Amino acid sequence: MADQDAQSPVGCEPPALSVLRWDEPPEGPVLVLLDQTRLPAEEVELVCTDVPALVRAIRTLAVRGAPLLGIAGGYGVALASARGFDVAEAAGLLEGARPTAVNLGYGVRRVAAAYWEAAGKGEGDEAAAAAALAEARALHREDARASRSMAEHGEVLLEELLPGRAYRLLTHCNTGALVSGGEGTAFAVALRVHRQGRLRRLWVDETRPLLQGARLTAYEAARNGLAYSLLTDNAAGSLFAAGEVDAVLIGADRIAADGSVANKVGSYPLAVLAKYHHVPFIVVAPTTTVDLETADGTSIIVEQRSGGEVTELTSPHGVSTGGGGGMVVAPLGAPAYNPAFDVTPPELITAIVTEEGVVSPVTGVGLAELCARSSQVTIS
Known part of the structure; x- marks a missing residue:
């Protein structure tokens, strides 16, 4: 049994964990995850270049936890739209990745709705993808605020x-x-x-x-x-x-x-x-x-x-x-x-x-x- 009695000095909290982030290297947008299956032995990042990779990460619990799954699902829709994949197909794959956590479907549907709304205005694929990413980022910020309030x-x-x-x-x-x-x-x-x-x-x-x-x-x-x-x-x-x-x-x-x-x-x-x-x-x-x-x-x-x-x-x-x-x-x-x-x-x-x-x-x-x-x- 582990036992830990150390106390962090006031004002000396450790830097925030980088659990999930959007990145845009020259080869195209990616979703970068802290691979939770490797913890606590190693802090290793997992790079998802497409939705099937993200679905695998969700099913293997590389990314997990109800609120974060909602955020990941939202960014997954944004990733599909930014890379020119079928958004409806991507949303279906993501929403079915784990059936119990309701946040996953919520995040997917919310960001997909933002994408389809922009696309329906005839603003073009690039604008629709930007709308999806903006909505995923908004969901991310809202969850951080919710955490503080809880x-x-x-x-x-x-x-x-x-x-x-x-x-x-x-x-x-x-x-x-x-x-x-x-x-x-x-x-x-x-x-x-x-x-x-x-x-x-x-x-x-x-x-x-x-x-x-x-x-x-x-x-x-x-x-x-x-x-x-x-x-x-x-x-x-x-x-x-x-x-x-x-x-x-x-x-x-x-x-x-x-x-x-x-x-x-x-x-x-x-x-x-x-x-x-x-x-x-x-x-x-x-x-x-x-x-x-x-x-x-x-x-x-x-x-x-x-x-x-x-x-x-x-x-x-x-x-x-x-x-x-x-x-x-x-x-x-x-x-x-x-x-x-x-x-x-x-x-x-x-x-x-x-x-x-x-x-x-x-x-x-x-x-x-x-x-x-x-x-x-x-x-x-």
Whole structure:
């Protein structure tokens, strides 16, 4: 188990991670990604020159996290238009790359709409491509602003729920700068209270089977000087039983109209534990993650991933994608159940924190009212 107690001096935050950027070398526009499958061992950039390359990056989790997938999808449409590819075909490929994260489709449709609007005015291919890129950049900026607002709202909520104390927060999967145009969702809240000197401990679930907590959240926590400890997912219950968790903060990949939340598998058991132990369970996500067209949790499509991610241990330099490369730990041919997400019902959720404010208690009416205040509601 890793343990990190260093604290960053005030005003000495590390430089921002360059997770995704648009570049225009002489040979043509490209989308440059920080390859998250290589973390924490290496910080390596992946250059996507076309949409199929970006789709591969999305499916292999080189780029991941609901808000960032929306940004990547938007830039993917801009890339297709700038390079003269079929925009409608590119949008279809991108939107189908991962089915659960609603932000991906949102970003794709929003930027494609900007492209088609410009093209419909007869302004020419170059102008339409410029409109698509401008919209992708606007989405990127908006997500960064949303990240700041969520962190602020989350800090206020923690003070209301747990006044006058330093917090021991438990988080699952990865919700920091690696998933966002800013400093993240749930992790951004933890980072903000750390900078205020009020984070006693960040408990980081290892997050099986792809280890996003161990590889990515621990990497971001160490990079920012947070006091953190890494634990296996099945150790969380012992922490609750010992009274060592003040609140749970997670992100979301899709929030249904009734307030049900799809997040990385393992989130639902944490919600049950939190309810039993009377610990606040808080979801932090931008309004782009809310899908009012999905009625409830049973309507959320849950991505099923390769069984090889369960039957093999991944190498230090990447995530096994089913094609081998990992250490086999199960009998040959062993069947495996490997959903990427699970769904937490609203009655187990203390609050949903968005850039527009907080919904608590979590109800469909409250969620709809909050989304009505936002210009970032999901486009169908």
